Each structure stands twice: as structure tokens, then as C-alpha cells.
Amino acid sequence: MPISDSQKKIVTILADGEFHSGTELADTLDISRSAICKQLNQLIEFGLQFNAVSGKGYRLESALQLLSDRLIKKHLSAAAQSLIAEMEIHHCIHSTNSYLVEKSRQTKKTAVVCFAEYQTAGKGRRGREWVSPFGSNIYLSILYQFQQGPAAISGLSLAVGVAVIRALKDCGVEGVGLKWPNDIFWQGKKLAGILIEVSGESSGPCSAVVGLGLNLYLPKEKAKSITQDWVDLSQILIGHPVKIRNRLAATLLNHLMPIIANFEQDTLLSYLEEWRKYDCMKGRDVQIFIGQQTFSGTVKGIDDNGLLLLTDERGNVRAFSSGEVSFSKT
Ligand code: BTN
Numbered sequence: 001m002p003i004s005d006s007q008k009k010i011v012t013i014l015a016d017g018e019f020h021s022g023t024e025l026a027d028t029l030d031i032s033r034s035a036i037c038k039q040l041n042q043l044i045e046f047g048l049q050f051n052a053v054s055g056k057g058y059r060l061e062s063a064l065q066l067l068s069d070r071l072i073k074k075h076l077s078a079a080a081q082s083l084i085a086e087m088e089i090h091h092c093i094h095s096t097n098s099y100l101v102e103k104s105r106q107t108k109k110t111a112v113v114c115f116a117e118y119q120t121a122g123k124g125r126r127g128r129e130w131v132s133p134f135g136s137n138i139y140l141s142i143l144y145q146f147q148q149g150p151a152a153i154s155g156l157s158l159a160v161g162v163a164v165i166r167a168l169k170d171c172g173v174e175g176v177g178l179k180w181p182n183d184i185f186w187q188g189k190k191l192a193g194i195l196i197e198v199s200g201e202s203s204g205p206c207s208a209v210v211g212l213g214l215n216l217y218l219p220k221e222k223a224k225s226i227t228q229d230w231v232d233l234s235q236i237l238i239g240h241p242v243k244i245r246n247r248l249a250a251t252l253l254n255h256l257m258p259i260i261a262n263f264e265q266d267t268l269l270s271y272l273e274e275w276r277k278y279d280c281m282k283g284r285d286v287q288i289f290i291g292q293q294t295f296s297g298t299v300k301g302i303d304d305n306g307l308l309l310l311t312d313e314r315g316n317v318r319a320f321s322s323g324e325v326s327f328s329k330t
Pocket of ligand 1: 096128
């Protein structure tokens, strides 16, 4: 169910995290107090949580900074701005990635950027759901059309990981690392994930939709279905991360856009050293799952093609191009 105009208005008023009485909301929207109640109940379905206190009214459990075209552009570098043909911000969408994959079949525009406040069918890697409650995280996808075929952009996801780390550090987030192939980790917990969907002819051209989900504030109730250890910026930063949501969105684009746009020329080689610096798996004992098979070993690092190198108990080194890695329990 899409978010209605009345619901958008209510969220905009309550975004400040302060109490607003039922009467004030009803007067502003020109609807009855019981209609306000009904709208608030529906908003809970989008992942928003409210406190209702008699005599005071309603407030959001956590203040929001709604995504704003103006605020994002204010923090956008000239270089990133020049690389973006179109930027869309959706209140509610099935998945920013799926949306841009569909759009890539109808447009030659590059780059198209899409943010959403809420995803009804956010996608993670390996067919998993990406939990996407309203208004508190970053759900971002970028459609970029490349001249060459998919082989020319292999390793892009690793370079995207480097861009995300740079952006987080720019916004004062320290201690973040990369878990192969493209998760952003903090103290052993997942902070962000990257999903890249590529389509096109092997001889080129091809298009890629680069998707990023970054947790700023994930209500525990909504995170119940997540099976991995996770973390959000509200647990890392002093001060509430939603206050820097638009700046962070722009900073991500400032780092992502040039890396994506120049990747065909620069290739993964330009980012290997930095990726290795942020590798949070090196030296760790892990298991890698590939289909029904499981391999165990110690992480040696990544090779120059971005493959994961594992040393097994006999000392043999094996390279993996895909798979799901988990840290062995110590
Ligand atoms: C992962 O499993 O680690 C990848 C998660 C990618 C999630 C993002 S949220 C924005 C974009 N839209 C989606 O449906 N998925 C990606």
C-alpha cells in the first residue's frame, strides 16, 4: 500500500520528534481526530513508532530528517553533480534497485540516482530481504550505463565498498571495515550492504544498478528478522545520525559517483591498496559457503582480481570468486 498524502503530511509534522496534539494534526490536515488515529496506525506498518501521551498528543519515538532534494544538492560536490542526470526521491517504492533495473530498459540516461524513505521489497544479496523501515536509513541505488561489457566492470563492488568507507570517514564514522566481497562492517557487525545488478551484452554496452543499504537507526522491533549480527550508526556515533542524513546521502554520492563513472578506465587496480587497508577479514578463520559446499580456511586477503584467498589447513591457497563468508566461532 503506498503512503498517502495525509500520511506524508503527518510524518513531516512529526519529524521534529516533538509532541503534536491530535487537534493540531486534525486542524492542519483538515480531517477528524479519529482519521488521524487511523492514519497513525497505518504508519506503524511502514516501520514508524509513535508515543501517544494523553494531554500531550503524539510524537515519533525517534526524530527524522526526511530526505530532501535541496539539502542533498546543498552538500553535493560539483563533480558528483555533473555526473548525475537525474535524482529521484521516493517516499515508498518496492525496491530502489528493482525500480532502476526496470528503468534501465527504457532510458539511456546516466547516471540516475534513486533514494527511498521506505522499501516494501528491499532486496539483499542471495535473495535475502533488506529490512527497510521508513525514514531512518539510507536506501540508495545508482543506475550507470557503461560502454563496455560486464567483464570490464568486474570488481566494481569492491571499489564501491571503498567509496562507502571514504564517505563514512568524511562524516566522522571511524573503525569501519570491509568484509569480502562488499559488506561494510563495524566491530564484527554489519553496518551496510551493497547489491550490484548488471545487465547487457558481453561485448557491451552494459548497465549496472549499484544499490546501497546503510543502517542509521534500525528499530529493534523491525530488525527481528535479520539473522546476521547488525549495527546502525546510532550505536556508533555520538549524537543522532538522522541529523546528518541528507549530508551523508550527498557525501556518499560525492565518493560513489566519480568512482563508478571512471571505473572502466581506472579498474579495480586503483582501489586494491585501499581495500586491503580496510579488510576486516585478513588473518581470520572463516567458512565460505558455495551452493551446498563449505570450505574452511584462514583469510590471506584478496588477489589483484578481487578474488578471496583462503589458506587451508594444509597450507594450500585457494581463490574464490563468489560465496557467502562467515567468521568461524572462536
Ligand atoms: C546485502 O545483502 O548486503 C545488500 C543489501 C543492499 C540493499 C540495498 S537498499 C537500496 C537498494 N535497493 C534494494 O532493494 N537493495 C539495495
